[in-house]
Amino acid sequence: MRLWRDSSRGKRSSMASTEGSTVEKAGPAGTRSERPRGERTFVERLNNYFVYRTIRKAIRDCGAAGPILIAPCGYGWHFRLYRKDGIEFVGVDISPEALAAARKAVTPPPSVREADILHLPFTDGQFEFVVNSRFLLHFEDDFRARAFKEIARVAGRYVLVHYDRMSLRLRLRKLRGVAKPPLEEDKLQGWQKNKRRARRLVYDKKRMVAEGAAAGLTVKKLYYVSRLFSDRVYCLYEKTEK
Ligand SMILES: C[S@@+](CC[C@H](N)C(=O)[O-])C[C@H]1O[C@@H](n2cnc3c(N)ncnc32)[C@H](O)[C@@H]1O
Numbered sequence: 001m002r003l004w005r006d007s008s009r010g011k012r013s014s015m016a017s018t019e020g021s022t023v024e025k026a027g028p029a030g031t032r033s034e035r036p037r038g039e040r041t042f043v044e045r046l047n048n049y050f051v052y053r054t055i056r057k058a059i060r061d062c063g064a065a066g067p068i069l070i071a072p073c074g075y076g077w078h079f080r081l082y083r084k085d086g087i088e089f090v091g092v093d094i095s096p097e098a099l100a101a102a103r104k105a106v107t108p109p110p111s112v113r114e115a116d117i118l119h120l121p122f123t124d125g126q127f128e129f130v131v132n133s134r135f136l137l138h139f140e141d142d143f144r145a146r147a148f149k150e151i152a153r154v155a156g157r158y159v160l161v162h163y164d165r166m167s168l169r170l171r172l173r174k175l176r177g178v179a180k181p182p183l184e185e186d187k188l189q190g191w192q193k194n195k196r197r198a199r200r201l202v203y204d205k206k207r208m209v210a211e212g213a214a215a216g217l218t219v220k221k222l223y224y225v226s227r228l229f230s231d232r233v234y235c236l237y238e239k240t241e242k
Pocket of ligand 1: 073134
């Protein structure tokens with residue numbers, strides 16, 4: 001069993017554009033967590049589980065009534081675990097390819113719909129709890145602000161958003177001078193460009209508070225995947241009382 005994966009192996013997925021956004025199409029090798037379970041390394045599977053456990057804790061702490069909305073849902077990461085834990089969910093994604101995979105992620109097939117995050121086909125406050133993971137942090141400010149508002153609109157009470165923060169791991173990498181591999185700009189599309197070049201992926205609480213407030217949300221609590229080993233933090237927002 002491999003413990004971790006050589007980052008130079010495996011092709012990145014490709015993207016197509018829609019209104020200021022991007023659609024991800026899984027490439028042959030897929031991104032890290034798109035690969036079938038059997039092909040993931042032990043460390044990847046451990047990370048997947050810790051991420052899921054963090055999201056689940058936030059959902060349980062809120063005692064949220066299902067179904068929760070997973071927007072976007074991609075190919076159905078964690079669907080199996082949600083099912084196992086009896087957490088009802090609905091997923092949306094703009095990519096038909098991702099949704100085709102999501103439909104096969106669990107049996108019986110989950111409730112997933114094709115939709116742009118900027119125009120969600122749901123009524124105001126339809127879902128008590130909305131999860132947004134591995135998405136907003138890759139986009140420019142304008143798109144992010146619009147998407148934030150739309151997510152907040154369909155949320156009845158809570159929104160959980162993934163951010164990356166300056167962790168011990170990142171600090172050590174900086175100290176060691178670990179460099180990212182050189183960019184092949186012509187091969188990057190959509191948010192890969194944002195992620196790898198334009199956007200700074202590291203957020204602090206002040207920024208989370210500000211962008212939540214602009215969408216009518218208040219920061220309730222931060223959920224760290226692992227303070228030592230992960231850059232990832234989930235910010236739980238609650239709709240601001242009017
Ligand atoms: C990195 S994946 C994350 C998916 C899921 N949240 C997860 O953690 O597995 C990003 C997903 O966003 C979807 N996407 C990109 N632009 C979108 C948009 N405007 N509306 C809805 N989904 C979008 C892509 O199709 C892709 O499946």
